[in-house]
Amino acid sequence: MKTLVFVIVIAGALIAIASGIWVATALGNAISRNKERDVPENSASDLTEE
Amino acid sequence: METVISVTVVIAYVILLTFVALRARTAHEFEEFSLAKRSLPLALVFGSLAATYVGPGFSIGFVGKGFNSGYLFLAIGLAYAIQNILVGLIVAPKLRALKNCHTLGEAIGEKYDKKCQVIAGVISVGLCAGFSAVMAKAGGDVLDSLLHFPKELSWLAVVIIVGFTTLYTTFGGLRASVITDAFQFAAFATLLPITLLLTFWFNLKWDTSAFFQQASEATKAGLESTSAIKIIGLVIAFLLGEMLIPPYANRALASKSTKISRNGFILAGIFSIFWFMVMVSLGIMARSIIPADTAEDNVLYSLVHEVMPTSGYALLLVVLISVIMSSLDSLLNAGAVSFTQDIVKPFANLSNKFSLNTGRIATVAIAITAAVSALAVDNIISGLLTCYAVWTPAILPSLILGLWIKNPRPLAGILSMSVGATISVILWIIFIFFLERSADFALPSVIIPGLAFSVLAYFIGHLWQKPKDGQ
Known part of the structure; x- marks a missing residue:
């Protein structure tokens, strides 16, 4: 039981960290796409994947 | 340093x-x-x-x-x-x-x-x-x-x-x-x-x-x-x-x-x-x-x-x-x-x-x-609970029933939102300021009757108002 609680808590922490990394990666992609499209004339960027 | x-x-x-x-x-x-x-x-x-x-x-x-x-x-x-x-x-x-x-x-x-x-x-x-x-x-x-x-x-x-x-x-x-x-x-x-x-x-x-x-x-x-x-x-x-x-x-x-x-x-x-x-x-x-x-x-x-x-x-x-x-x-x-x-x-x-x-x-x-x-x-949690107490009865019945009911009636929406908001504000004031209850105690005592009155008002409005032509 002790080990089970411990494993669940550690797994929860690791899943939360993995979620943070996933969102950070998506954010990095969105930012770099915005940068690529960063041309003059007020080009309206979006966050979509091509 | x-x-x-x-x-x-x-x-x-x-x-x-x-x-x-x-x-x-x-x-x-x-x-x-x-x-x-x-x-x-x-x-x-x-x-x-x-x-x-x-x-x-x-x-x-x-x-x-x-x-x-x-x-x-x-x-x-x-x-x-x-x-x-x-x-x-x-x-x-x-x-x-x-x-x-x-x-x-x-x-x-x-x-x-x-x-x-x-x-x-x-x-x-x-x-x-x-x-x-x-x-x-x-x-x-x-x-x-x-x-x-x-x-x-x-x-x-x-x-x-x-x-x-x-x-x-x-x-x-x-x-x-x-x-x-x-x-x-x-x-x-x-x-x-x-x-x-x-x-x-x-x-x-x-x-x-x-x-x-x-x-x-x-x-x-x-x-x-x-x-x-x-x-x-x-x-x-x-x-x-x-x-x-x-x-x-x-x-x-x-x-x-x-x-x-x-x-x-x-x-x-x-x-x-x-x-x-x-x-x-x-x-x-x-x-x-x-x-x-x-x-x-x-x-x-x-x-x-x-x-x-x-x-x-x-x-x-x-x-x-x-x-x-x-x-x-x-x-x-x-x-x-x-x-x-x-x-x-x-x-x-x-x-x-x-x-x-x-x-x-x-x-x-x-x-x-x-x-x-x-x-x-004064208190962060009490502030949050105050907002919750009003939001749920005021909006949720109209929104959810409106998305699911065919031809929802405007009177139902107006009555539900007005009654839900009014009842929850009045109850909140009574519980917090007159009865001096804590916010976490007052919340269910406000949300449940607020929701009940809001849903009741919705159905009264729905039955009261006839559907528009073509509906």
Whole structure:
């Protein structure tokens, strides 16, 4: 039981960290796409994947 | 020296956040300002939703609850996860399927009529301003504890938090809000669980027996000190209190597709389970590290101060500011878009540029209102509960029944929202000011009758008004 609680808590922490990394990666992609499209004339960027 | 390190960490974080906000760029159209052109991918919908709901209550508050009540609050928090998953499965795809809606008010307007949209708009803007005031107060408190302002200048902390958040939200709109939310989510979703793992490693030396014992004792103490009625009330609050508040609805509407809208809410719901587990476990670990008489709201600060070096402590406090700013920016944007679309637009034919400018002015106005009102907020949790108490009875019956009933009648929507809001405000005043009950005790006593009267009024209106020709 002790080990089970411990494993669940550690797994929860690791899943939360993995979620943070996933969102950070998506954010990095969105930012770099915005940068690529960063041309003059007020080009309206979006966050979509091509 | 400690202040120098703290200030350096704050400045570095602000520079990084500014870079991210600038990359989001200025919104040039109202469609960008309000809905980020309905282009949000799954990861950003999920990250932004989670960043918005993880505010001071779900971070500082849950660590304190873990300290005193162990895993009791993890069980109660499951109601919140269920809420998000149900919204994802049932409501969010239906909302996203409404093609021309920017706000929850517009969704209600499309199902009923413009009068209902305006009423929903007024309630939405009021709620966003109220929530923003609570966030401004919480953000000011954290910044104050980080930079140690002189007492007479403590209001400056609120001004800095609200000012910086307003700046990027005003120019970048929802896209800036979502992008900065994602950045802030990435920061706190990694750093707080890492704090948990480090505490386990260095302070508890992976002693699972000691942790399990603390968890058992705390949970037992929590069950003994919390009455069944209070637990039921809290479950109801977590299940209904924040359901589909304007910033969440905006993210449902701004998703790239109905599938992303649905999955974003479901993932956010599942994430909340792991998040609550981490926060409550941090509180349980703190029991063997900090004094037993530490106030609930100070447990996280005290724990981090005890286990982390100065720079780590400063970084964690900055992360807590992020937690709050990510909720504040979403609320400011949602309130501003609702003001423009639901309150101004029904009475005037607005051009795209005028809508955009109205949204920006409204963002600033709501921010100023929130900063001033923050001085009147005594307690963060009570402030949040006040907002929940009014929102659920006022909006949820009309919204959900309107999405599901064929040919909903406008009178039903008007009666339900008016009666729900009025009854809940009156009951709240009676319980808090006349009977002097605590906010967490009063909440179920307000939400349940408020909801019952709101649904009753809805069906009276529905039966009273005949359907329009052709319906």
